[in-house]
Amino acid sequence: MRKIVLIAFTLFLGFAAQAQEEIKWMKFEDAVAANQENPKMLLVDVYTDWCGWCKKMDALTFKDPSVIDYVNDQFYAVKLNAEDDNRTFDFMGKKYSEAEMAAVMRVRSFPNFVIIDPTLKNITQLPGYREPEQFLEGLGYIVKKGFRGQ
Template identity: 55%
Template sequence: MKRVIWLLMVMFTYQVATAQDNKITWYSFEEVIDLVEKNPKMILIDVYTDWCGWCKKMDKDTFTDKEVVDYVNHNFYAVKLNAEDKNKKFEFRGKEYSEETMARAMRVSSYPNFVIMDAAMENITQLPGYREPKPFVAALNSLLDNFKN
């Protein structure tokens, strides 16, 4: 019986440990401004609100999927941007923005919404709405393929 309990504890500990390693590296908008200058890479901005149920579902189901985590971390700088946060301020291209005013400047009007920027920090496109893991990776992959050609 002790062996069974010990084995279950080891399995549980392993699952918790691997789940913690399987995360998207999220940056603030201002961190990405510095990062992209040093190492150019495309940017994936998750524009969300605190009340958005589909945003929470993306966080829980899609952004914890190993394939999504690996793909996003390898190909993008990922940013979380709260479309209703008036307090978090940063400077971008000589202007001061809050996360709310940046979301408006990017013309985001539904949530969740994923704004894709190139390494020059120009908006390329938006992917609005909830996405399951495989279709999300497929959409990002298609976008990258089209952008490279």
């Protein structure tokens, strides 16, 4: 009986550890600071609270283990609410709200994923909902291409 309880507990811990794995989302300014210490591309998920496709990305694509591993390995991941005028941060000597930063990045549809290279120049956008495979394909193309703000 004791062995069964021990096996069940071990399995439970394994599932619990696996279920806790997620993308390490950061605030914009924290990703910029981390980039200064260890340069990497930033992946900025620009969303709104009312966007159904944004919620679907969160529920499905961003829960996919392959997406989680790839994003955490290759990028500093940022969540940016395109309608938040309250939270502000400094970037390149100016103060921005999240909404102002989304506008500066020319985001007009949601969800939208802005890739910023390690020199902090916008590179490209991946607009719209994407299944895990499509999302990885789009990100992989950018990483393979080796964009460096050119």
